[in-house]
Amino acid sequence: MDNKNYLLAIDNGTQSVRALLFDLQGNLVGKGKVELEAYFSSQPGWAEQHPDYYWEQLGEACKRLWTSVDIDRSRICGVSLTTQRGTVIHVDQAGQALRPAIIWLDQRRAELEGSIKGPWGWLFKLVGAQGAVDYFRTQAEVNWVAQQQPDIHQRTHKVLLLSGFLTQRLCGRYVDSVACSVAYLPFDYKKLQWAAPRDWKWQVLDVRREQLPELFKPGEKLGEITAEASRLTGIPEGLPLIAAGADKACEVLGAGAIDPTVACLSYGTTATINTTRSRYLETIPLIPPYPAAIPDHFNTEVMIYRGFWMVSWFKREFGLREMQRAQELGVEPEKLFDELVNSVPAGSMGLMLQPYWTPGIREPGLEAKGSIIGFGDVHTRAHIYRAILEGLAYALRQGKERIEKRSGTRIQRLRVAGGGSQSDAAMQLTADIFGLPAERPHVYEASGLGAAIDCAVGLGLYPDFTSAIAAMTRVGEVFHPSPEAQRTYERLYSEVYQRMYKQLKPLYQSIREITGYPA
Secondary structure (H helix, E strand, C coil): CCCCCEEEEEEECCCEEEEEEEECCCCEEEEEEEECCCCECCCCCCCEECHHHHHHHHHHHHHHHHHHCCCCHHHEEEEEEEECCCCEEEECCCCCECCCEECCCCCCCCCCCCCCCHHHHHHHHHHCCHHHHHHHHHHCHHHHHHHHCHHHHHHCCEEEEHHHHHHHHHHCCCEEEHHHCCCCCCEECCCCEECCCCCHHHHHCCCCHHHCCEEECCCCEEEECCHHHHHHHCCCCCCEEECCCCHHHHHHHHCCCCCCCEEEEEECCCEEEECEECCCCCCECCECCEECCCCCCEECCEEECCCCHHHHHHHHHHCHHHHHHHHHHCCCHHHHHHHHHHCCCCCHHHCEEECCCCCCCCCCCCCCCCEEECCCCCCCHHHHHHHHHHHHHHHHHHHHHHHHHHHCCCCCEEEEECHHHHCHHHHHHHHHHHCCCEEEECCCCHHHHHHHHHHHHHCCCCCCHHHHHHHHCCEEEEECCCHHHHHHHHHHHHHHHHHHHHHHHHHHHHHHHHHCCCC
16 A cells, blocks of 8 residues: 655756656655757757747656556655756746747857946956956846847746746746756845846846746745646646755755765766855855755855766767667666776876866866877777766866865765766776765765755655755765775876866967867
């Protein structure tokens, strides 16, 4: 007899959408997954997707969940939602999308129109922040739409993130979680709310306060599942929808990384290292920490944009043999790719990769490029694959050291989540490069579990986040550093990797000057 209670978490990432059913001990009871077409591109550098496509695939994921488990749906206590960050959607008065969503991978740029007036403009020039502010203005999707599609801009009733769009479809209200507000919008990251009326962001962003959704803290009730949403998804009508957070924030929570001495590494499309803390701390000056999936907390994130995208790129371009063999043997391709990594010694015989496939605004700068150095005739595609994994781990170790330097808190343990965490070889070389134990959470779906924890606390099923995390998260497998590999990596990191960007920077600048790349 089914006498358990459950929590439903919906996780809409870049590559897939999952409907995940958890029990109150954090065990994954059922899963419905739909692979997504990440984006389409009608112009070079554009990345868009139809908002209704996300909604339809969410419904399909729920249907697949219900066919995978035999439960009494009345035992589901509540629903929470986590999504990819920074995907912007313009909707009309009826809540219908006016144009495709501009997703976070999009590279279009708005024009700079006018200068910032008044004290803010003087201040930015004084502190040398003009470049960062101009970058923010050109990156803002709302500015591009206002400039290039004024008719869409005029008809826009609300500007929503994907989380807000799906929330409106689920409960019929224009509301969203504070912890989803990671985008080029007028958000005050320090106060965790929309910016005050006199904030400079309103001056440079073409959006009005009434066009933005009402924000709620993680764990607060956003609304209830409507009859229409219930018909599409099979989620019981009237079920409470509880605010969670963006996928990275929920991943940190689901990995149980809430102590500042524990860092959460996310080996996803974007690779990140995060710690959770109760005070605002800019790891890189002028780059804010993001809202955590715990109320009034922050994630000190360092990001490697398109991090594990490089791993997917390698598998697509060079991994056909492993993919075909895995199918023939009836095993996961990851097993054969791990064999590829393990066929090469630590350090990849000196092949070193700098994973700046997409540049940053401050560190690294706009001129940065991805680089591989140290090629010799001994190197094979296996060395390249291992060098990609090592390069990502080196870059995240740099992030760890930045967080430690800025915070004064030493990181002592690593929790590793995301798709790449399923590779034992990636876990081991992470432990070796960091010189710390690398711990894998007990469930792969860490972001979904984080959303479920928000739901559990919001519904009062646990009295607070500390007790919910203790009950619902735990460590699975632990990978300990190998002393010999650690020694090799320590020298390569300190004597080679840390010098690469500084040494190559003048060459990157010449490339940019000669070719105009990036545009």
